[in-house]
Amino acid sequence: MGSPDVIVVGAGPAGLATAIALRLGGRDVRVLEKRKPPLDKACGEGIMPLGVARLKSLGVMPEESFSLEGIRYVTALGERVTARFPSGHLGLGVRRLALHAALAARAIEIGVEIQWGTEVKGFTGGALATSAGQQRAAWYVGADGLHSTLKDYVVGGAEVSGSDRKGRAQEGGSRQTFPLQTLPPKETARRRIADSLRQTAAQGLTACVRLTNAKPRPERYGLRQHFLTAPWSPYIEVYWHESCEAYVTPVSPGCIGVALLFSERPASFAGLLSHFPELERRLRGLAPASEVRGSGPLWQPRTRRVRHNVALVGDAAGYLDAITGEGLSLAFEEAHLLAEALQQDAWSGYALASQRLRRQPEAIIRALLVLQARPRLTARLLESLCASPSLFTHLVEMNCGLAEPWCVPLRGLLQAGVHLVRSASPPRGVAAPDGACSKGDSASSVPRERASGADAFEP
Numbered sequence: 001m002g003s004p005d006v007i008v009v010g011a012g013p014a015g016l017a018t019a020i021a022l023r024l025g026g027r028d029v030r031v032l033e034k035r036k037p038p039l040d041k042a043c044g045e046g047i048m049p050l051g052v053a054r055l056k057s058l059g060v061m062p063e064e065s066f067s068l069e070g071i072r073y074v075t076a077l078g079e080r081v082t083a084r085f086p087s088g089h090l091g092l093g094v095r096r097l098a099l100h101a102a103l104a105a106r107a108i109e110i111g112v113e114i115q116w117g118t119e120v121k122g123f124t125g126g127a128l129a130t131s132a133g134q135q136r137a138a139w140y141v142g143a144d145g146l147h148s149t150l151k152d153y154v155v156g157g158a159e160v161s162g163s164d165r166k167g168r169a170q171e172g173g174s175r176q177t178f179p180l181q182t183l184p185p186k187e188t189a190r191r192r193i194a195d196s197l198r199q200t201a202a203q204g205l206t207a208c209v210r211l212t213n214a215k216p217r218p219e220r221y222g223l224r225q226h227f228l229t230a231p232w233s234p235y236i237e238v239y240w241h242e243s244c245e246a247y248v249t250p251v252s253p254g255c256i257g258v259a260l261l262f263s264e265r266p267a268s269f270a271g272l273l274s275h276f277p278e279l280e281r282r283l284r285g286l287a288p289a290s291e292v293r294g295s296g297p298l299w300q301p302r303t304r305r306v307r308h309n310v311a312l313v314g315d316a317a318g319y320l321d322a323i324t325g326e327g328l329s330l331a332f333e334e335a336h337l338l339a340e341a342l343q344q345d346a347w348s349g350y351a352l353a354s355q356r357l358r359r360q361p362e363a364i365i366r367a368l369l370v371l372q373a374r375p376r377l378t379a380r381l382l383e384s385l386c387a388s389p390s391l392f393t394h395l396v397e398m399n400c401g402l403a404e405p406w407c408v409p410l411r412g413l414l415q416a417g418v419h420l421v422r423s424a425s426p427p428r429g430v431a432a433p434d435g436a437c438s439k440g441d442s443a444s445s446v447p448r449e450r451a452s453g454a455d456a457f458e459p
């Protein structure tokens, strides 16, 4: 058995998509996966429009899936706001088992070698130590998920260079203070002010970086289960509660997936579901189509993505949260970027491309996690978004990479702002400005969308 050009560790969506993209670029690719098919995983199973397009470009189309037209948020008061994807763009709900089968079939079809049941245990001396012995290749891709083994190698190298940087900073520090003592007094005072301003700015920046890269406390987890029923909506529905969110994704004409993201522990699927009486009512009596599966803690620190001939893709390259349902789309896009980088003989260029790709989605996730820790504010913001569907639509499009942040609809922003200010002062119960959804004071109020027949598919 000769050495392939590339060994990909992990046959999850990121690993298989990367293997397919590399193979389509003419490389010999081997995938090592510690489990044996069928491979399942806790996931919301909604793929955003750009992820669907990338999947198609790889020649992958799952046998069973469900086209998704947009995203709908349901507040704790039962109010709802819906954003349709722009015309010509559809998302896809697809069970992990179906997605994995389609990816694996495509990979095998085009000549990717997959070694099932082969666990990678370490990376030493430029080779992988695996349960099937040592394996070598010219390049290695870590697509081994949240608890990646190859990430240890990539990060370990970063720690060494980190201490190098620290050493250099200390040298630089002594150089900085020395000339100050020899300068004339006026110059010294000006310099001191400039210096302290610079220092304050640097400290502020460091604090911001720490804050934005801070692990959410308490940590977040996910659970999912499937139910046999015809989907009641062509949207991914997100039900919001102050300690938990429920994501309902149609995955076939006869099945829906329900994923719960939460931070309370211990937690049971049924216990968490009781936070969403409307959803609980809908699911009552339905036959489960899968067992409950969990995953977490979700947050894994961002890392550098490339070290020498090793690159990380998908969750292995860092993961913040499933709150925006972008993980699969990012993984497929990174697969494409890595294959493109290798094609152009610019392997390390992938690091920057991946960093750019993740910048906006990660900023949105961080903002949502900050809000998640402030339930009252979030509840008010969601109510305001109900009053301003155009703003909600813009935020969803931005999250999917289909709109730029600066194209924000000013009217929508204004409507949401006015609503937010009004909702701060009693009495409440003002009619929603554009009638997108009704505003109620209590959980017993009937949301207009539902009253006008949102139970069935909308045109």
Ligand SMILES: Cc1cc2nc3c(=O)[nH]c(=O)nc-3n(C[C@H](O)[C@H](O)[C@H](O)COP(=O)(O)OP(=O)(O)OC[C@H]3O[C@@H](n4cnc5c(N)ncnc54)[C@H](O)[C@@H]3O)c2cc1C
Binding pocket: 009, 010, 011, 012, 013, 014, 015, 032, 033, 034, 035, 039, 041, 042, 043, 044, 045, 046, 047, 048, 118, 119, 120, 121, 143, 144, 145, 146, 147, 148, 149, 221, 222, 223, 224, 259, 260, 261, 295, 296, 298, 313, 314, 315, 316, 322, 325, 326, 327, 328, 329, 331
């Ligand atoms: C509750 C929940 C809901 C989510 N909802 C959505 C959603 O709606 N939409 C969306 O796009 N994303 C969602 N995500 C995120 C999405 O599931 C992940 O981003 C995606 O699975 C990442 O794929 P991956 O291939 O990087 O990792 P994984 O799917 O974890 O695959 C990694 C693979 O590597 C293998 N492996 C690990 N270690 C080794 C080793 N040492 N040797 C060999 N093989 C190894 C594993 O067995 C596994 O098969 C959700 C996640 C959670 C937890």
